[in-house]
Structure formats: structure tokens, C-alpha cells
Amino acid sequence: MWKNPNDGAFHGVNKTLSAPSLLQAVKIRAELGWKAWNAPSPLMGRMNSPRNRIEVQVGWKPPSVGWTKLNVDGAASANSGIAGASGLLRGADGSWISGFVAGVGSCSAICSELWAIFHGLKMAWRHDCRTLIVETDSQLAIQLVKDRSHPLHPYAALLMAIRRLLAQDWIVNLVHVYREGNRVADWLSKHSLVYPYGTHELETPPHELLQLLQDDAEGATFARLIIPSPGSPHL
Structure with missing residues (x-):
């Protein structure tokens, strides 16, 4: 919501979105952030109990x-x-x-x-x-x-x-x-x-x-x- 008007003000990108479209854009970005947050990572691996893990080459x-x-x-x-x-x-x-x-x-x-x-x-x-x-x-x-x-x-x-x-x-x-x-x-x-x-x-x-x-x-x-x-x- 903040980025949309700033693109027009500072970068000359005119992307006037209707309220439904803007809400959809916010929803998509939130879903992407949620996927990234829940993606497997070494840190998440360390948080799991070693008993649930096996060593592979x-x-x-x-x-x-x-x-x-x-x-x-x-x-x-x-x-x-x-x-x-x-x-x-x-x-x-x-x-x-x-x-x-x-x-x-x-x-x-x-x-x-x-x-x-x-x-x-x-x-x-x-x-x-x-x-x-x-x-x-x-x-x-x-x-x-x-x-x-x-x-x-x-x-x-x-x-x-x-x-x-x-x-x-x-x-x-x-x-x-x-x-x-x-x-x-x-x-x-x-x-x-x-x-x-x-x-x-x-x-x-x-x-x-x-x-x-x-x-x-x-x-x-x-x-x-x-x-x-x-x-x-x-x-």
C-alpha cells in the first residue's frame, strides 16, 4: 500500500490500482512472505529433534x-x-x-x-x-x-x-x-x-x-x- 503511490512519485511508474486489486496485491505478497518463512532451511533443520533425522551422504x-x-x-x-x-x-x-x-x-x-x-x-x-x-x-x-x-x-x-x-x-x-x-x-x-x-x-x-x-x-x-x-x- 505504501510502495504503490511511491512508485509513481519517485520512479514515474503509474500503477493506479482499484481497492480490490490493491488488496489482491497485498494478499499475494503476504502469501509469498509466508512461503519463504516456512521454506526448509538449515536453521529449521537444527530446530528439529535429532531423533527425527538421519545422516545421509x-x-x-x-x-x-x-x-x-x-x-x-x-x-x-x-x-x-x-x-x-x-x-x-x-x-x-x-x-x-x-x-x-x-x-x-x-x-x-x-x-x-x-x-x-x-x-x-x-x-x-x-x-x-x-x-x-x-x-x-x-x-x-x-x-x-x-x-x-x-x-x-x-x-x-x-x-x-x-x-x-x-x-x-x-x-x-x-x-x-x-x-x-x-x-x-x-x-x-x-x-x-x-x-x-x-x-x-x-x-x-x-x-x-x-x-x-x-x-x-x-x-x-x-x-x-x-x-x-x-x-x-x-x-
Whole structure:
């Protein structure tokens, strides 16, 4: 309610909404905040009783032959508000195909995760990857992409752009992974915060990533405590 008139006063954006539309916009933003608040997080995991958790080994797994894997991640600085996105493509042998970092301006952490999916899909299409697995450690980002969002949703335009990319003539599986299986994209996302606005493709990996890439290719795993879901093979 406060932001709507300020957009017109300070940014020249005239979005005069009727009372019902304004209330709907407030409702959508409240629902988004509620989803983010209730999304699984390491902090919530620590609040659960250890008796309800089991230890599993988590690591990056290469795609099957004929498939390409895209790992993506986003980051937002709590101090500056600057956000970035990143991703990388790898084949069945774990080899680097391409990567990117992107400065996406000032936005929330979940918005940076969506930008990472968007830019990652565009990169994969440019590289003729037509059978693709997309891995992200943000369950909320996957949920937002798969759910039908209202036109007044704060990320509606970005979500529609992602869905248009997904609707192209290819096979794309969007999958959640734990952070231990997304370490390279996580490193790149933090690295992206120092880049200027825009997308910067990386034909070769930064030298600092070589050890992480080798660990992934060799099947390195890391212990993580999880709460198994019903029907989980770990039960």
C-alpha cells in the first residue's frame, strides 16, 4: 500500500490500482512472505529433534549419457542488497561445458534464485542442450516456477519468462538438491556479487573452482542430517 503511490512519485511508474486489486496485491505478497518463512532451511533443520533425522551422504551426481546437467544458484548481500546469479553446464563425465555469473541489481534472495534459473536456461538453449536436468537448492524457487502465479505476483514477469523458456522444444527436469550437491554453483553465486550488472559467460572455469569440480567428478560426498519424507528409501 505504501510502495504503490511511491512508485509513481519517485520512479514515474503509474500503477493506479482499484481497492480490490490493491488488496489482491497485498494478499499475494503476504502469501509469498509466508512461503519463504516456512521454506526448509538449515536453521529449521537444527530446530528439529535429532531423533527425527538421519545422516545421509550428499554430493553432485553426473547426468546420464545423452543428458546435460545445469546447476544454478543465487545470492543476495544482506548489507548492500546487491544480488547475483550463477550456473554451470556439465556433461556425463563431469566436464565443464560452460558457465555464467550475472549481476542482477538489487533484489531478494529468492528473486536471485529465479534469475539464476532464467539465465541458466538461456545458456543451456544456446549450447544446444535439449535433454537437460536443472538442479537448484531452492525448493521455493521450484515451487514458484511450477505453481500458477497471479498477474499481480511481484515476480510474475520473471516467472512467465522462465515458463516460456521451459515450453520450448526440449526436455527439462527441474530438481531440488541439497547445497552439498550444488557447491560449485554456490561458489559462483557468491563470486557473482562482485560483477557489474549483466550476464557474463565463462567459457572456462575460474582457477579457484578446479578442485571443487574435480571433487564432484570423483564422486565426493558430504554428511548431512535430513528428516526423511514418507516413503523415503532411507526409512
